[in-house]
Amino acid sequence: MDSQKEALQRIISTLANKNDEIQNFIDTLNQTLKGVQENSSNILAELDEEFDSLYSILDEVKESMINSIKLEQARKSQELQSQLSQCNNALENSEELLEFATRSLDIKEAEEFSKAARQIKDRVTMASAFRLSLKPKVSDNMTHLMVDFSQERQMLQTLKFLPVPKAPEIDPIECLVADNAVTVAWRMPEEDNKIDHFILEYRKTNFDGLPRVKDERCWEIIDNIKGTEYTLSGLKFDSKYMNFRVRACNKAVAGEYSDPVTLETKALNFSLDNSSSHLNLRVEDTCVEWDPTGGKGQENKIKGKENKGSGTPSPKRTSVGSRPPAVRGSRDRFTGESYTVLGDTAIESGQHYWEVKAQKDCKSYSVGVAYKTLGKFDQLGKTNTSWCIHVNNWLQNTFAAKHNNKVKALDVTVPERIGVFCDFDGGQLSFYDANSKQLLYSFKTKFTQPVLPGFMVWCGGLSLSTGMQVPSAVRTLQKNENGMTGSASSLNIVTQ
Helix, strand or coil: CHHHHHHHHHHHHHHHHHHHHHHHHHHHHHHHHHHHHHHHHHHHHHHHHHHHHHHHHHHHHHHHHHHHHHHHHHHHHHHHHHHHHHHHHHHHHHHHHHHHHHHHCCCCCHHHHHHHHHHHHHHHHHCHHHCCCCCCCCCCCCHHHCCCCHHHHHHHHCCCCCCCCCCCEECCCCCEEECCEEEEEEECCCCCCCCCEEEEEEEEECCCCCCCCCCCCCCEEEEEECCCEEEECCCCCCCCEEEEEEEEECCCCECCCCCCEEEECCCECCCECHHHCCCCEEECCCEEEECCCCHHHHHHHHHHHHCCCCCCCCCCCCCCCCCCCCCCCCCCCCCCCCCEEEECCCECCCEEEEEEEECCCCCEEEEEEEECCCCCCCCCCCCCCEEEEEEECCCCCEEEEEECCEEEECCCCCCCEEEEEEECCCCEEEEEECCCCCEEEEEECCCCCCEEEEEEEECCEEEEEEEECCCHHHHHHHHHCCCCCHHHHHHCCCCC
């Protein structure tokens, strides 16, 4: 009966997964159908705009050519009209002179005839008819303004849709996820020398496999990529996976998207647990600051107001800020001089990494891990349930590793940022200079319970960076380590 139930449960799980897969495909088809309709409308509108632009250009060219013909006609007409006017004036003067000369032949007196002859000779010499060119200044030929659009017509007849670049192919083997960076590599299915650039799109997701249409984040776009690979750096890996797709573009059009590829981007993400913090700490998701107005003094002040006029102590307790009230005596909060706050996510297996940065004026702080059983009065490193490195800038400067109330002074400079590496299965807790990746100290132990990131701060503040992969440099250093160094052996212990 039990085996049949288990088999049925597996069948139910398989069917549910298949139904979810089919539903996702249906959503994809509906989205694609909607895209076809929208894109077709957009393309038709663009086609109308292109042809309207062609018509407009043709109209402009036609108008310009008509104006050129009219200007040439006006120029030639003006030249011919001017020449015609000159010829008419010359002919009129010549006819008058001819008539005068003809009349002069009838003059009888010699002296008067000689005078008339001299006048005729002078007038003929000065007559415009003899200086006038009898060749037209311009011809009636207008062939230089004729057109032949046969080639243009052929070109117009060859108008067709632009060749669209084919979809690139992302090569998962060549893609690299390391050091909170993702390198995506792709290739074209065939050579295309008209490609101008590529567009890469990505988004974060918690679903493996094909990207889902619904309940997904928007695609982020990186445009104008000239090569066939691109590296996204400085990412926070706050999701299990990332989807990637790429498309090729020529000077005018973008091609189809490549088949999407899903890459794993798993990393430890946690926030500071406000409910586990000391009342003198002001806690946000990834920041903690010392708050001298909290704690006992604030409690008494509030409690005095609550109990004013009443002999019965009030069971209520109000904390600073938006922190939910804590019950006195509860182990959910640290008290006394244990100015501690824990992370809200337990580490039960695997290798993890996070970084911490202290404020410049921070007087004292500790960074490490602890079991959930860490006592409410316990300070990090002073019991066998916590491991840490401690920085003290009050009165004297000290930098030390602490565990089970044993202290190992560290002869290194306190870095600006501290990287914490926790290998739960390997039983190792190491601290690094987050910038140079110099090893500061390593604990070697055997974790018997899940551990929580732990932080102590007094007179200052800490900021936390999570969603980080184990850096490649740290992995290399871990591989090169042959057990713990002798200097660390004094603090190595197996806790139960």
